[in-house]
Amino acid sequence: MGETTVKICPCLQTLWARMFNKSGDNGRSSSKCEDSLDSRTMANSVNNTSRYAAHSFNGAPQPSLSPESGIYRALWSFEARAEDELSFSEGDLFKVIDSTGEWWTARRIDRNGCTLATGIVPHNYLASGEADDAQPWFYGKMSRFEALNHLMSHKNSEGAFLIRLSETGNVGHVLSVKVDNCARHFKIYQTDGQFYMDRTSSFPSLQDLVEHYKSHRLASVERLGQACVRKEPEPLDLSHTTVDEWELPKEEFTLEDRLGTGFFADVFLGKWKNRINVAIKILKNNEYLNQREFYREVQILKKFRHRHLISLFAICTSSEPYYIITEYMEKGDLLDFLRGKEGMALDCACLVDMAAQVADGMCYLESQNSIHRDLAARNVLVGENNICKVADFGLARIIKDPFYLSDEKKIPYKWCAPEAISHGRFSNKSDVWSFGILLHEIMSYGGVPYPGFNTNEVYDQIIEGYRMPAPTKCPKFIFDIMLSCWSANPDDRPSFKDLKPDLENVNRYELA
Secondary structure (H helix, E strand, C coil), X not given: CHHHHHHHCHHHHHHHHHHCCCCCCCCEECCCCCCCCCHXXXXXXXXXXXXXXXXXXXXXXXXXXXXXXXXXXXXXXECCCCCCECCECCCCEEEEEECCCCEEEEEEECCCCCEEEEEEEEHHHEEECCCCCCCCCEEEEXXXXXXXXXXXCCCCCCCCEEEEECCCCCCCEEEEEEECCEEEEEECEEECCEEEEECCEEECCHHHHHHHHCCCCECCECCCCCXXXXXXXXXXXXXXXXXXXXXXXXXXXXXXXXXXXXXXXEEEEEEECCCEEEEXXXXXXXXXXXXXXXXXXXXHHCCCCCCCECCEEEEECCCCCCEEEECCCCCCEHHHHHHCHHHHCCCHHHXXXXXXXXXXXXXXXXXXXXXXXXXXXXXXXXXXXXXXXXXXXXXXXXXXXXCCCCCCCCXXXXXXXXXXXXXXXXXXXXXXXXXXXXXXXXXXXXXXXXXXXXHHHHHHHHHCCCCCCCCCCCCXXXXXXXXXXXXXXXXXXXXXXXXXXXXXXXXXXXXX
């Protein structure tokens, strides 16, 4: 009808374009409707009376999308970074053509199903129109500590909540609620198509359960408030064009503030094409670089994708000095963060949560048969909502003899496993020893390991059986984990696969 109206009355064309966002798109624009939804599907999409009534993400009611429609909705706005990418606004609708990888090919459509533009979009900006996924409070598969990080954002008020699918076993759906500046977690049971948290009140849908507890008490929760505010994700690459292109020209990057300096490199805040924040590590001296291993390792590391590992975006090696381009984390390294005002204000529960995040990232590296070799608080970076990501993994191996270069470098004996110091034997279990030291750093708010001992004394003390005492107010079970990481025999140390659930499944609300 709209196209006919425009033909009859051309003066309405501008108004029609504004109503349906037909202008200003990056990507291949189109007004064709041969890919549009059929009338039955659109009727379901617009007039669906399912118990899962969809809500917009700004509070205004929107027509719900049927599970059969295969339609996705944008959770955030996105500005295209390359020619074939699509810019879009929050709430825009998409029909996905190719969902391979992390950058999807999709058609942006109007509510009649007509194609407005076609291009490439980051998949983590979209949610499917299916019943649960369309709800602002449904977060999909998520661990307990991730839920905590989302809920504890200053943007969330008392009663903020989300529903997630637990990563633990067959727990299923969990309702997580912000109460008294901490979180409460309630398992949602499902039997015979009914959802409930106690047998006295059951509901045919999660939506009905949520609506009920918005006006009724749930244990210590007076009532549910607003859906937890979603943190806008960052695409895991600079753009879809850089996914497989790891060598980029220096001219695309600009240097800004210096973030830190080290023996091998200085680190700067920078921008890619004057629009995307990145961290730029500038290598000081290529004579320490094992060139062949460097290129090989970069190709491997660039493929690693995990929520608690820093993303390696690119390298610049056309001229010296070499650049290593990575994700930028605004709160800096964990050591300085813990010693600062914000870190010193954290309670024990938050400290254990940060340790669990590091263990999660290291568990992924372990599963990829990758060794860090220099795990320490200085090599963990902190972002918004105290998200922690392991940095510099794998890079120690591509620099010649990283722990024995010269007397000028402070050899990190205090973090090294004894077999790594004595025989250069690095493994996942030597990383576990280092994680025990890092755990001590966290629980002591950035304290120096082995206080009172100089660097040269540490190895002899360790061989003789000395182990650091527990930090002040450190829970016994956390200190027990440290001691297990410091077992003299590497085979007696836990794996990161063991450490991850040990730290995640703690009832951290009894720690404060």
